[in-house]
Amino acid sequence: MAYNILIVDDSQTMRSVLVKTLKMTELNLGEIHVAINGKDALEKLREHWVDLVMTDLNMPVMSGMELVDAMSKDGMLSAIPVIVISTDGSAERLQDLKHKGIRDYVRKPFTPEAVTEAISKVLGGTHERSKA
Amino acid sequence: MNDPKLKECLTTVLCRVLEQAAFVFPEPAGEVQKIDPQAVPFIQVSLSFSGAKSGEVSLIMPKALCGAFSANMLGENPDESESPDIQIDAAKEIGNIVTGQLLTEFYGTQAMFNQTAPEVVELSPEAFFASLDGREYVCSMVDEHPVIALFTETGTAYEHQSSHR
Numbered sequence: 001m002a003y004n005i006l007i008v009d010d011s012q013t014m015r016s017v018l019v020k021t022l023k024m025t026e027l028n029l030g031e032i033h034v035a036i037n038g039k040d041a042l043e044k045l046r047e048h049w050v051d052l053v054m055t056d057l058n059m060p061v062m063s064g065m066e067l068v069d070a071m072s073k074d075g076m077l078s079a080i081p082v083i084v085i086s087t088d089g090s091a092e093r094l095q096d097l098k099h100k101g102i103r104d105y106v107r108k109p110f111t112p113e114a115v116t117e118a119i120s121k122v123l124g125g126t127h128e129r130s131k132a
Numbered sequence: 133m134n135d136p137k138l139k140e141c142l143t144t145v146l147c148r149v150l151e152q153a154a155f156v157f158p159e160p161a162g163e164v165q166k167i168d169p170q171a172v173p174f175i176q177v178s179l180s181f182s183g184a185k186s187g188e189v190s191l192i193m194p195k196a197l198c199g200a201f202s203a204n205m206l207g208e209n210p211d212e213s214e215s216p217d218i219q220i221d222a223a224k225e226i227g228n229i230v231t232g233q234l235l236t237e238f239y240g241t242q243a244m245f246n247q248t249a250p251e252v253v254e255l256s257p258e259a260f261f262a263s264l265d266g267r268e269y270v271c272s273m274v275d276e277h278p279v280i281a282l283f284t285e286t287g288t289a290y291e292h293q294s295s296h297r
Binding site for chain 2: 010011012013014016017020058059060086087088089090091092093108109
């Protein structure tokens with residue numbers, strides 16, 4: 001099974017870095033979609049089947065936290081796992097995110113290994129590997 | 133205002149983020165007075181923060197350095213330079229990461245903050261030194277290019293609640 005992933009970040013650089021990072025992993029990837037903020041992400045989620053959302057927190061128009069809230073209230077989207085990728089290092093924020101159902105957190109700057117580990121953890125570590 | 137602990141934090145975070153995110157190896161430098169802001173165009177990336185404390189973090193760097201950051205972050209050849217917008221976006225993201233890392237490093241993980249989106253301005257030679265007035269800053273050299281990190285705390289009295297204290 002190939003996994004479709006949605007990357008949400010207002011920085012074009014960071015979106016590109018994450019796409020490249022995902023392609024460097026041995027994850028069995030399907031489609032990679034990108035969105036520039038939470039509002040854009042919700043539109044993409046209504047257009048495409050997505051298995052995992054990887055989102056920044058601090059974005060204009062609609063933040064990552066608002067995106068998570070909106071997804072949790074939507075019956076169609078609430079089951080999609082979310083990994084937050086952000087610069088925020090606050091323990092309180094992390095606790096808040098966990099209460100909101102965030103599955104994992106990767107702090108910027110990140111290594112490809114940290115991203116792969118988070119995805120593997122969230123997808124259960126049982127994903128097929130494209131190069132296996 | 134001359135806080136050695138803050139300067140130490142600024143230097144540590146600036147060097148760490150530049151190494152880990154932009155894959156360059158900065159050397160902490162001393163005097164910014166030796167910098168000639170007329171020699172090359174400089175930009176300033178600024179982010180405000182609010183929450184447990186409020187203030188602003190800025191980075192000043194030669195515009196030319198943005199291309200190197202962008203190429204390194206994207207794993208591309210510096211000769212095949214990205215568009216100016218993407219080069220500036222790379223500098224903004226570096227500013228964003230420096231700010232997030234600095235707030236945790238200086239105030240500790242128990243403090244929670246909100247950051248604004250990074251804003252970029254080109255600095256005139258006159259504005260270059262004016263932007264340093266009254267602010268804590270450190271300078272590091274990336275190859276021959278200076279990168280200056282500046283910090284201002286506003287809104288509350290300067291309290292010593294850092295994790296370093």
